[in-house]
Amino acid sequence: MGVGGERKRDEDAGAIIRLGPKLLELLSKLGEIELEDVEINAEELEIWIPTVIPQVIPAQPAITAPPKVLPEKPTEILAAEFKPLTQTYLGRIVEVKLGATRAEGGSRGRIVKIGGEAAPSFYLWEEIPPNPPAISADVFDMEISLPRALRMHVQDVIGDPAAWAKLAVDRFGADMITVHLVSTDPLIKNTPPNEAAKTIEEVLQAVDVPVIVGGCGDPRKDAEVFKRVAEVAHGERVMLSSLTLDMAEAGVLGDVARAAREHGHVVLAFTAMELNKAKELNRRLYEYLPRDSIVMDLTTAALGYGLEYSFTIHERARLAALGGDMELQHPTSSGSTNAWAAREAWMRLGPEWEPRELRGPLWETITALTLLLAGVDMFMMMHPAAIHTVKEVIKSLLNWRKSRPENIADWITLKI
16 A cells, blocks of 8 residues: 555544544433434444443342331410510590589489590500490480380380480499480471470489480581580580581581580580591581590491491591590490391391390390490490390400409310
8 A cells, every 4th residue: 555545544543533432422422323424434443332331229228117106195285374465555535524413513413434545445454444335225205116126125115205214224224315306307396496405304304324415417406406405404414416517517516516515515526437527527626625525426337237347447546546646536436226227136037037036136235345346435225135235244344353264274174
């Protein structure tokens, strides 16, 4: 072979050297390789593929799990002390006195104070409220239609507000009396202010507890009636229920507020579940009355008819007041009798809803107790069983430090 042949042999050997590692690399990654349209000019082509010996992992001896140890059964419940967060608040609810004794210029044998709190409702670990919530029984100055569950208790006194008031105090245990002068409504009897004032005089003589005077809802007529009642009940510190922004629009709010101040009475400022309007009404009343002569009514919607909205608005008002909002630092009132406006409280339903004699009082009781927890200070109620139940709940809650509750840790074996 000549020189050209040797050069050719050297080039072929170089090709083998260059191609071999590349093929091995590809084969090791892909397991196979396909060459297409490739021409190899060589006398000898050597492909070397290393043999891969699989690694044999020796069998490991079986691991035996340790025997399962069951935890010991607890023999008692661990006692843990609960310490509620104690706070102090910027604001305090104004204390309002209803009624006046002879020494104070009135004729009441008993007075009622509401408000004065500096903590949320029944946060007794922060403060014992200075005055317990009070209950006023509703009385009407004329015969009205009542559900049978109510009428059966007041049948003999309907149409006689003085006798009705005495029954509510002596037998129902009411702290106060609310006389609703519904006959003064221009669309009903349009009773004149002098006659309405005479009714209030009779009630004041029949009972010795504070009296609340309710109007008919007509702003102009209520203003006339309230001014006359304020004169007749001078010094008795009655509550005029209620003063509204409608009176302000009618231009009579100032007249009623001035009469209340002149004769030493309290007013109930009524707004319909709107805190901004409640604040506005209070600001208007501040022009005429001292702060301790104003109680707020933010509206009571009965169980099943918006009670959750009433709870929210009362709770918001109380928390805002404790947070420092002076325009809301007034005691609040609930017309819990509104529960009887709910048809489910009195109408005939299926047997699973019976007896109706209990359903109505339950409706009124739940309505009042719900708002009690929101911070309401006084309740206008009707059914004697509902009045008694709410008073007992209030008494029980306020006596929590004196009572001996069962140990909750014994709930498994405890029999009540």
